Amino acid sequence: MKKSYIIGIAGGSASGKSTLAERLVSEFSPYNVKLFAMDSYYKPESELPLVTTENGKQYRDYNRPDSFELGQLKSDIQEAKDNYDIIIIEGLLTLWDDGICNLCDLCVFVDCPADIRIVRRIKRNLTWGLSLEDITNVYLDLVRYRHEEFVEPSKAKADVVIDTSLGIGRSILGNIVNAAIM
Numbered sequence: 001m002k003k004s005y006i007i008g009i010a011g012g013s014a015s016g017k018s019t020l021a022e023r024l025v026s027e028f029s030p031y032n033v034k035l036f037a038m039d040s041y042y043k044p045e046s047e048l049p050l051v052t053t054e055n056g057k058q059y060r061d062y063n064r065p066d067s068f069e070l071g072q073l074k075s076d077i078q079e080a081k082d083n084y085d086i087i088i089i090e091g092l093l094t095l096w097d098d099g100i101c102n103l104c105d106l107c108v109f110v111d112c113p114a115d116i117r118i119v120r121r122i123k124r125n126l127t128w129g130l131s132l133e134d135i136t137n138v139y140l141d142l143v144r145y146r147h148e149e150f151v152e153p154s155k156a157k158a159d160v161v162i163d164t165s166l167g168i169g170r171s172i173l174g175n176i177v178n179a180a181i182m
Contacts, residue, residue: 004080006087006103010095010154011110012147013063013139014120016164020110021090031085038091041073053141063146065093074099095154109158114144116165 007024011017018037025033042048048060048067061067073089077100080087095101095109112120118139125135155161 004082004084004087005105006077006081006089007106007108008094008101008104009088009090009108009110010092010151010158011164012112012114012117012151013092013143014117014124015110015112016120017090017092017110020108020162020164021088024088028086032083033086033088034080034084036073036077036080036087036089038068038073038089038094041069041091043067043069051142055141057137057141059138059142061142061146063092063143064150065096068093070097070100074103077103092151093154095157096150101154101157106160107158109155109161110164111155111161112164114147 009017009021021035021037025035042062043066045060048062049064050058051061052058068091070093074097077087077089089100089104093100094104095107101107118136121139121143122132122135126132
């Protein structure tokens with residue numbers, strides 16, 4: 001039976017998880033690679049938890065475990081294991097969920113200071129048509145708390161913690177690629 005090498009990538013919002021995952025897919029191009037983006041496993045918006053903050057604002061909460069179809073993601077990973085050389089899973093809670101984390105041969109936490117993450121998030125979300133006020137309100141009212149509650153504690157499960165505050169250089173990619181193919 002073929003054994004896939006599975007890399008799990010977690011980290012905060014706008015820390016560089018997707019960028020790292022996409023760069024790794026490119027680096028592993030000689031292999032048969034499958035990328036699972038946790039963002040593809042959000043529950044329908046109507047099923048997302050609704051949170052009311054102390055100031056009375058309500059938000060759909062995209063940043064907690066019950067916002068995702070984690071069972072489906074685990075099932076899809078299990079099914080892919082026989083068909084791919086390398087599987088990469090990236091998302092906020094990749095390392096938070098023990099079932100997903102335990103499937104990984106290499107657990108990577110993408111670490112980046114909060115000030116850099118919020119600037120990246122603002123730039124990204126502005127391109128999606130969101131207002132600066134909406135972006136900052138959601139971050140200040142919800143995202144930063146979920147980061148502390150769920151994302152940051154998962155760093156303890158990582159085999160490798162990488163700092164992406166200066167970007168994702170060749171040495172970072174090289175270290176991960178070497179770990180996977182050795």
